[in-house]
Amino acid sequence: MNLQLPYCFCFFLLLQLLFSTNGQAYKNVSLGTSLTAASGDLPWTSPSGEFAFGFQQVSDAGYLLAIWFNKIPERTIVWSANRNNPAQRGSKVQLTSDGQLVLNDQSGTRIWTTPYLGGSRAAYGAMLDTGNFVLAGQAGDNLWQSFDEPTDTLLPTQNLKSGAQLIAPYLEKNYSDGRFKFILQGDGNLVMYTTAYPLTTSNFAYWSTGIGSGNQLIFNQSGYMYL
Secondary structure (H helix, E strand, C coil): CECCCCHHHHHHECCCCCCCCCCCCCCEEECCCEEECCCCCCCEECCCCCEEEEEEECCCCCEEEEEEECCCCCCCEEEECCCCCCECCCCEEEECCCCCEEEECCCCCEEEECCCCCCCCCCEEEECCCCCEEEECCCCCEEEEHHHCCCCCECCCCEEECCCEEEEEEECCEEEEEEEEEEECCCCCEEEEEEECCCCEEEEEEEECCCCCCCEEEECCCCCEEC
């Protein structure tokens, strides 16, 4: 079903419709490769340079492991791994030899990691021109992708699966969980909620599509969204 989304939802959606992608171009990140916050390491970029994956400074001492638009001055963040726990200077993300993406702080304590891949082992990582970072198997199949763990943004070709949600940032320059949620519930109802304390607790639903049979919200290459 086609959706009429209210204007207040626009902060969730960054419509990058001027780039075109014929297939998923890859620029591989090899196992063992790492990036260190505030070290001058260059981010891992997509083939066109449209998107980048790496550390972005968000406060005097805080860094997000993030994906951002890389060709605009604002370098707008579209995904982050540690939005509620910014890393400090010297923190490191590594694509380990066993195919996991791991973020450790400056003392070596783990902050975040990709989930267990069920016995499969990633052969490489890649930042795609769609804004999706993937861990791929030897045959090129995606074992994990950032598109499956959205934060506050959907990009064209990215789908919101049943049970998944978007959470607005707390403030313009504070990327931690904020006061608004956008959830595709298990009953097919696409709902916008305010949140109560703690901020992960849903409070008041102020917009919804109603219960339906849709099990994912599709955001296609042309910028249309439908259940």
